[in-house]
Amino acid sequence: QVQLVQSGAEVKKPGASVKVSCKASGYTFTGYYIHWVRQAPGQGLEWMGWISPDSGGTNYAQKFQGRLTMTRDTSISTAYMELSRLTSHDTAVYYCARDDLAFWGQGTLVTVSS
């Protein structure tokens, strides 16, 4: 069965970077883009960008340009989302999702606090 399993919760200090992983199983990893979406506490869903696991190509939301990097390792069917220069406003649950909309990771809570 299709699964996206994300890495565990992180606590970071302001100014630091965080890297969240999303391991895919149950399908051909290179067959679907992976999107990243975040949700601040009590807030709605915010799209961050996507990565093509096949080509490595990316498309980031303008808001995150310059501090967001998405990568992938096809040998282990894993996508990564790295966000730098963290502030308290980046405290959120981060989700990966397959491009066909139906499959999402369980979410990774990133807390930014001094």
Added chain:
Amino acid sequence: DIQMTQSPSSLSASVGDRVTITCRASQSISSYLNWYQQKPGKAPKLLIYAASSLQSGVPSRFSGSGSGTDFTLTISSLQPEDFATFYCQQSYNTWTFGQGTTVEIK
């Protein structure tokens, strides 16, 4: 960027009620409109894709309609497990979500 506006932001309803949530896009998105249900602490769950197609395993009391800029999610008879937050999402050009509609018990 395409903006998505949902209404209402919250509503109170009783079990058995018919519930309607609307979503408006800032430009035409054809039928690239999807609906999700989210419960606290959980990832969003896809209910409806392509405006009116029911995702596999989703009860038939959920239905979607619309095209262009105006869309509707209808729950024909609200069940206890349906109390949650619902989001619309456009997938015409990257992704954008509506702000959400919380359905609460009356």
